[in-house]
Amino acid sequence: MSKQEQHWEKSKGLLFMTLAIWFVFSIGIFLFGAEMNEVGGPFGYPLTYWFTCQGSLGIFVILIFWFANRQEKIDEEFGFSERGDD
């Protein structure tokens, strides 16, 4: 497998992982919205309510930065990273 193919395989792996986490917090948990809301969440809010107000939103922010860093590592590993600063 060429270097480029390996790079793409790894990038795809990261994509699937990112999308899996995204799926859980944007869709998965809301399948059980009513049940989850009976449970107390952070800061004392009902759990589902908390996810819609802050939880899912905050997790998306962290997820994107995490994804960006991981992808950068993959690019560097194969020497595909851009030169210069950002």
Added chain:
Amino acid sequence: MIKGNFIDNLPKVYGIYTGGFLGFIIIMAIGEQMGMTSKTIGICFVAFTVAIYAIIGYLSRTAQADAYYVAGRQVPTVFNGMATAADWMSGASFVAMAGGIYFKGYGYMALLVGWTGGYVLVASLLAPYLRKFGCYTVPDFIGTRYGGNLSRFMAVVVLTVASFTYVTAQINATGTIASVALDIPFQYAVYVGLISILLCSMLGGMRGVTWTQVAQYIVLIIAYLLPVFWISNKMGAGFFPHFMLADEVARIGELEQQFGFVANSKENLAMVPKGLAGITKAHSAVNATPWAFISLALAMMMGTASLPHVMMRYFTTPSVKAARKSVGWSLFFIFLLYSSAPMLATLSKLSLIDPSLPTGIIGKSIAEVQSIDWYQNWNQANLMFVSDFNGNGTLELNEFFMGGKAVVLATPEIAGLPYVISGLVAAGGMAAAMSTADGLVLAIANAISHDVYYKIIDPKAETAKRLVVARVLLVVIGFAGATIAALEIQGILGSVIWAFDFAMSGLFFPLVLGVWWKRANKEGAIAGMFLGLVSGAAYLVWVRSGGSGFLGITQLTFGIFGSAVSLVAMVVVSLMTQAPNAATQRMVDEVRVPSGKSILGKQH
């Protein structure tokens, strides 16, 4: 001051700007103490901020194509994040979101999840790859990846339908705010709003829009957060509302139990002015089915990833790496406002319905409520209404009606904050609506000038001529939008959601598969865009004209149907026709690697 030097000095420039704006707020507060009328304060706020944007727009003027189309590709990550957040958060986010949460609770929160979750798709599926491509516009990517004028033209059509649906709502919002703040009739205020928008974008194109959007973000976030924190502290609900409102949320639940949701009769509801609503849904309980919630969130997420005015913001970063990070910053800046909207809705609702608070009106006598100053003001503005349906003389929960905008616009006054805050909120709403309108008008005008005029009609046109065409189109599209906005056909929020559905119907899969599926070809993309848009639009028309719909897909989520058709059409047609040639396949390979030259040259 502008150019290289300017980029290095950005933190300082915007630091001084923020300090100046805070100073202006203080001056206005002092002015209020010294007897400035509320009308003068409102005019000062809107006029002062719009004048600043116009100056920034003028200083950013340019005669170069890459500065006009992609701000010279030198916008640093954090600032691009702020600009995107302003581009993204429309008048609807600013003025109507807290109101939506206030009235509809959980069912509406799907929009918060959808409008943030979409950025994960933007970051992982599209933005870095389109940045590597080096395109000026979204149709530029479609046209080059798939080849042929027809695919490019179809992309322009989808872009125009989606963005134009969206932009009329934004110009409408600038008009609403300008008409209230400047006290002029709406039909004229719309054009005042339009001229403000054009001042920001006409001379500098994307460069002007970028630097005004950063300035607008600073105004709108201060205007949103300051009242939320202030009200929370004033009510004694907690100094950091986001972490401390659990008791208030629980208290609203208790009060809902105590009052009960009494349904009003048809005859009674007919007396309520149009556009106002009562509290009929639980605040924090789950009041929508899983599919209703998820389908709306999903439609908004896929729509986010297909809206060209957002995508093109990531064409302005210096590198692919920066584009990825910049998406994270964008969402962070959006998160600051979105996570505050539910808190504002909670504070607003509690302060109105809790009889144990001095501001609470439920349980008071109707005559007493009708004599409150702020009630009279907002009743006159057609945003509040009470009526004694059961004739017992006291106000019940089901006898109090409010407009969605009132949550943001009236809560500061209800909580007893000085008028200077209301002026600030007007400036914030204006900034939110203007920044989104800027981005949208520019996206449409750029697509038509670059992709239709330059790439299809006259590929030999010189830069100067191209930029004249781009600017003329900007004015024409702006006026068309304002003219339609002046007719006031559709409410602000409805048309915003439609724009997402149109965009995802026509563009989501052609964009994503263009990067992620090498086998996708021109015929497939054209079929995907055309059938997706047409089927989505047909579904909307069908449901609007009384059709029952299927699978629980409503007029707010018709993009789910449109994009499914688009996906099937694109895959089937691609597989039935020839695979893309070797050069195209190589191009896709190159897009997947951040290093190396972009596909399209710096000047193209």
